Amino acid sequence: MGEVQRNGRPTDPEPGLMIGVLSSADIDDVHAGTLSVLEETGVLVEDEAALDLFADGGCAVDRASHLVRIPAQVVDEALAACPHAGPDAGGESSLGRTEYANFDEGIFYVDPRTGERREPGKEDVAHCARLVDALPNIDSYAAAVRPRDVPAATAAIHGCEAALLETSKSVGAEATTAWEVRVCAELGACVAGGMDELRADESVSFGICPVSPLQLPREATEVIVECARLGLSDTILSMALAGGSAPVGLAGTLVVHNAEVLSGIVLAQLAGPGAPVVYGSSTTAMDLRSGAAAVGTPEIALIGVAVAQLAHRYRLPSLIAGM
Amino acid sequence: MTESGMTFDPVQLAMDDEWIAMIRYFVRGVCVDARTLAIEDIACVGPFGDFLSLPGTLEGASEQSLPTLMDRRVHEEWCADGADDMYARAARRVEELLRDHRREPLADDTRQELAAIVSRADRERAQ
Numbered sequence: 001m002g003e004v005q006r007n008g009r010p011t012d013p014e015p016g017l018m019i020g021v022l023s024s025a026d027i028d029d030v031h032a033g034t035l036s037v038l039e040e041t042g043v044l045v046e047d048e049a050a051l052d053l054f055a056d057g058g059c060a061v062d063r064a065s066h067l068v069r070i071p072a073q074v075v076d077e078a079l080a081a082c083p084h085a086g087p088d089a090g091g092e093s094s095l096g097r098t099e100y101a102n103f104d105e106g107i108f109y110v111d112p113r114t115g116e117r118r119e120p121g122k123e124d125v126a127h128c129a130r131l132v133d134a135l136p137n138i139d140s141y142a143a144a145v146r147p148r149d150v151p152a153a154t155a156a157i158h159g160c161e162a163a164l165l166e167t168s169k170s171v172g173a174e175a176t177t178a179w180e181v182r183v184c185a186e187l188g189a190c191v192a193g194g195m196d197e198l199r200a201d202e203s204v205s206f207g208i209c210p211v212s213p214l215q216l217p218r219e220a221t222e223v224i225v226e227c228a229r230l231g232l233s234d235t236i237l238s239m240a241l242a243g244g245s246a247p248v249g250l251a252g253t254l255v256v257h258n259a260e261v262l263s264g265i266v267l268a269q270l271a272g273p274g275a276p277v278v279y280g281s282s283t284t285a286m287d288l289r290s291g292a293a294a295v296g297t298p299e300i301a302l303i304g305v306a307v308a309q310l311a312h313r314y315r316l317p318s319l320i321a322g323m
Numbered sequence: 324m325t326e327s328g329m330t331f332d333p334v335q336l337a338m339d340d341e342w343i344a345m346i347r348y349f350v351r352g353v354c355v356d357a358r359t360l361a362i363e364d365i366a367c368v369g370p371f372g373d374f375l376s377l378p379g380t381l382e383g384a385s386e387q388s389l390p391t392l393m394d395r396r397v398h399e400e401w402c403a404d405g406a407d408d409m410y411a412r413a414a415r416r417v418e419e420l421l422r423d424h425r426r427e428p429l430a431d432d433t434r435q436e437l438a439a440i441v442s443r444a445d446r447e448r449a450q
Contacts, residue, residue: 017350106331112417134424137343144331153448161441168426183444190436293327
């Protein structure tokens with residue numbers, strides 16, 4: 001399952017526990033390391049339109065290699081442009097609020113009637129959303145599985161429709177193109193009562209993943225840009241694997257992870273200043289004996305807490321995988 | 324999710340829901356105030372007394388963590404009651420919820436509009 005951490009801090013008026021694994025100096029070091037990676041190593045950006053946005057926004061873009069080097073000042077300006085959680089944001093404060101969502105993007109589905117592990121269909125999406133609607137501690141629905149019994153080109157749209165019909169909790173759509181973002185937004189606006197209402201209640205939101213290490217593929221940048229232009233919430237969620245697509249040490253993994261997420265946030269703010277973004281993480285360690293992405297481990301717990309601290313430093317809401 | 328997030332198991336989600344309830348209980352921490360310090364109750368019960376018979380104890384039961392899928396009974400009682408494990412109980416919960424739970428239905432015209440948007444998308448892209 002995923003966990004949405006609305007940023008908290010120890011001085012919150014609400015009682016409860018806060019934990020940290022990084023000291024304030026550690027966070028400074030990870031942030032400084034991230035800025036140097038973004039400025040000197042850069043990120044690989046596939047799509048030409050996204051390269052244009054980075055270039056116009058003051059980044060050093062190498063058109064031949066598709067490498068984008070992002071100066072620290074551009075990162076700082078993007079972070080300042082994000083709508084922030086907290087007392088400065090105005091309106092209802094989301095400081096310290098933690099919500100839970102199901103884990104998403106499953107390839108297979110365990111049929112609860114038979115126990116069989118099989119490909120999911122649209123009815124299974126409906127059942128997942130109905131279950132989320134019914135369970136009191138699951139606060140929002142993320143696209144649990146992609147239906148395989150509908151046309152592949154519109155599976156994300158069928159999935160979004162099936163979920164909206166079954167749950168009044170907010171729905172994560174799994175768009176990978178600007179067109180899918182627009183159609184899913186249209187579905188969400190239909191239920192919310194209009195696009196302004198959808199922007200306000202975030203009842204349909206989106207999410208993308210960079211490819212580790214340090215790449216923003218076309219699918220990611222298209223969705224980031226379209227969400228930013230429409231003013232819809234987008235989670236930029238890195239899935240770095242310590243020892244595989246990131247350094248084996250967790251600090252270096254945090255740097256790669258952070259650079260990927262911040263590069264996506266920079267693009268969002270260049271495309272639509274003030275666009276709502278969520279700092280995402282499904283980063284963990286690769287089990288170097290089996291090659292598996294090790295979830296349910298101390299590593300993913302440490303990374304989850306560290307990443308929440310980074311998001312807190314940036315005063316952004318975060319979505320963190322791995323219970 | 325199982326298999327590093329490859330496979331979605333709705334029964335596991337029902338178990339997750341219960342674990343989240345326990346986590347939420349834990350992170351709320353310990354409330355310390357005059358009522359919960361209970362100095363008068365402690366004086367009233369005194370050494371070697373019991374708190375079970377205090378009126379406030381039963382009222383306080385609703386403040387405890389209340390799992391419905393995990394089983395805190397002793398082994399003999401659990402066996403006598405069929406020895407279902409947590410997964411089996413969660414599977415029954417899922418069956419009941421899928422059978423009985425429905426969100427407040429969307430208005431008919433909203434449902435038709437959603438279907439029309441999806442059909443249009445299919446015509447545009449699903450060749």
